[in-house]
Amino acid sequence: MKQRSIEIMDTTLRDGEQTSGVSFSATEKLTLAQLLLTEVKVDRIEIASARVSEGEFQAVKRITDWARENGHLHKIEVLTFVDGDTSINWVEKAGAKVMNILTKGSLNHLTHQLKKTPEEHFRDIAAVIKKAQKKGIDCNVYLEDWSNGMRNSKEYVFQYLDFIAKQPIKRVLLPDTLGILIPSETHGYIAAITGRYPQLHFDFHGHNDYDLGVANALEAVKAGAHGLHLTINGMGERAGNTPLASIVAVLNDFQKDVKTNVNEKALYKISKLVEAFSGFRVSPNKPVIGENVFTQTAGIHADGDKKKNLYYNDLMPERFGRKRKYALGKTSGKANIENNLQQLGIQLSDEDLKKVTQRIIELGDKKETVTQDDLPFIISDVLDSNTTAEKVHVEDYVLTHSKNMRPSTTVRIRFEDGVVEENAQGDGQYDAFMNALRKIYTQKKLPLAKLTDYIVRIPPGGKSDALCETIITWNHNGREFTTTGLDSDQTVAAIKATQKMLNLV
Numbered sequence: 001m002k003q004r005s006i007e008i009m010d011t012t013l014r015d016g017e018q019t020s021g022v023s024f025s026a027t028e029k030l031t032l033a034q035l036l037l038t039e040v041k042v043d044r045i046e047i048a049s050a051r052v053s054e055g056e057f058q059a060v061k062r063i064t065d066w067a068r069e070n071g072h073l074h075k076i077e078v079l080t081f082v083d084g085d086t087s088i089n090w091v092e093k094a095g096a097k098v099m100n101i102l103t104k105g106s107l108n109h110l111t112h113q114l115k116k117t118p119e120e121h122f123r124d125i126a127a128v129i130k131k132a133q134k135k136g137i138d139c140n141v142y143l144e145d146w147s148n149g150m151r152n153s154k155e156y157v158f159q160y161l162d163f164i165a166k167q168p169i170k171r172v173l174l175p176d177t178l179g180i181l182i183p184s185e186t187h188g189y190i191a192a193i194t195g196r197y198p199q200l201h202f203d204f205h206g207h208n209d210y211d212l213g214v215a216n217a218l219e220a221v222k223a224g225a226h227g228l229h230l231t232i233n234g235m236g237e238r239a240g241n242t243p244l245a246s247i248v249a250v251l252n253d254f255q256k257d258v259k260t261n262v263n264e265k266a267l268y269k270i271s272k273l274v275e276a277f278s279g280f281r282v283s284p285n286k287p288v289i290g291e292n293v294f295t296q297t298a299g300i301h302a303d304g305d306k307k308k309n310l311y312y313n314d315l316m317p318e319r320f321g322r323k324r325k326y327a328l329g330k331t332s333g334k335a336n337i338e339n340n341l342q343q344l345g346i347q348l349s350d351e352d353l354k355k356v357t358q359r360i361i362e363l364g365d366k367k368e369t370v371t372q373d374d375l376p377f378i379i380s381d382v383l384d385s386n387t388t389a390e391k392v393h394v395e396d397y398v399l400t401h402s403k404n405m406r407p408s409t410t411v412r413i414r415f416e417d418g419v420v421e422e423n424a425q426g427d428g429q430y431d432a433f434m435n436a437l438r439k440i441y442t443q444k445k446l447p448l449a450k451l452t453d454y455i456v457r458i459p460p461g462g463k464s465d466a467l468c469e470t471i472i473t474w475n476h477n478g479r480e481f482t483t484t485g486l487d488s489d490q491t492v493a494a495i496k497a498t499q500k501m502l503n504l505v
């Protein structure tokens with residue numbers, strides 16, 4: 001099948017930066033520009049608005065310097081205004097070669113904001129294009145508020161397009177400025193325009209106010225649009241712009257008669273980088289790039305995946321440089337855990353698997369999220385307590401913590417010959433626990449190992465805050481040894497480590 005190429009213009013560095021509270025530094029802009037063009041392989045990038053600030057000027061300059069040396073200069077675009085020479089001079093000084101001129105795409109905007117007639121506006125636009133041309137700068141034109149223009153002043157839009165069709169411009173950029181379009185409307189408007197002006201190149205620029213950014217972009221393509229404007233992570237004013245990753249996946253999977261140059265494998269990486277640079281967090285359920293979107297939580301899905309790929313769809317994580325994950329929690333079940341163990345290369349007996357599953361369910365019940373990285377620690381903890389023949393068991397305890405009073409603990413320890421209970425205060429809850437234990441051991445005239453070191457840490461590599469590991473070093477009659485305890489609570493983890501010690505001396 002012959003495929004039509006869709007030009008992808010990324011505007012993360014211009015419209016995306018209009019996300020409330022976001023500002024990229026010049027270095028961040030340069031890094032993202034380089035990655036967008038060389039790794040993500042979008043066709044063009046819009047990197048700034050002219051005249052904004054000295055910082056913005058420096059950022060544009062650094063990007064155009066790099067782009068000139070690397071053959072990308074004509075892929076770098078700057079938003080400019082119908083302001084005589086001002087924007088043109090700014091763009092020229094910054095070394096850019098393409099400007100996207102912001103013009104009016106609705107009679108309402110033209111009349112009430114610019115207070116001009118269509119003829120006056122067209123005259124001003126033509127003058128700007130002419131001056132830019134003389135300086136060797138290419139022009140595209142934005143029809144701001146175009147979607148409202150089509151709804152309420154179609155005649156004006158066509159008058160404008162008749163005018164612009166005679167101008168030496170490269171592309172006409174059609175923004176749904178307020179994100180008000182629904183897909184059928186987008187299709188109708190774009191089809192009418194591309195049908196009437198087959199000689200012109202049209203880009204669709206969507207916003208996501210009704211969560212229809214992707215659907216509108218798809219319809220624009222179906223109706224004959226030649227290019228799309230997108231942002232990484234759907235950043236942008238209000239509800240943002242059409243997200244690049246989502247629409248690329250949709251086009252690749254559902255619109256086989258078109259193709260883009262975008263490299264799917266780079267989409268997750270660039271998403272993470274933009275998230276880090278912007279501080280704008282990606283929702284975990286954001287398609288393609290969200291943290292959770294390739295994580296199966298329900299055990300039944302993991303079971304189906306193992307049996308015959310029963311839950312397969314085309315949206316495979318590997319396409320985007322990601323991996324399928326199986327969540328560990330109270331609904332995860334045996335199959336999820338087995339999948340994780342398989343990925344880690346660990347084999348367990350049925351009995352041990354049951355115990356590990358039980359521990360994960362207990363943690364899940366406490367609303368803790370367990371990650372794959374936590375799994376080896378849970379296994380070691382559960383299986384460790386299996387193998388230690390329990391002579392001594394910490395049967396019950398009460399830990400109290402109060403303001404202006406010392407923490408206290410009541411402990412009940414079961415020995416082979418009966419249960420002993422004591423209480424004590426301490427500098428902290430664990431210290432109080434140890435003081436009570438010491439009383440019990442003194443009473444029973446039993447030796448107790450001395451604590452020499454105490455470390456608390458989140459299991460290394462663990463990305464969740466579900467668990468902490470307490471590692472205690474003991475000395476008994478000159479012999480040093482270490483025990484560990486794992487729990488969501490630090491003191492409980494320490495008590496578990498202590499119980500192991502009681503059974504080792």
Ligand SMILES: CC(C)C(=O)C(=O)O
Pocket residue numbers: 015102142144145175176177178205207
């Ligand atoms: C500034 C303009 C071009 C814009 O982003 C829009 O209309 O959505």
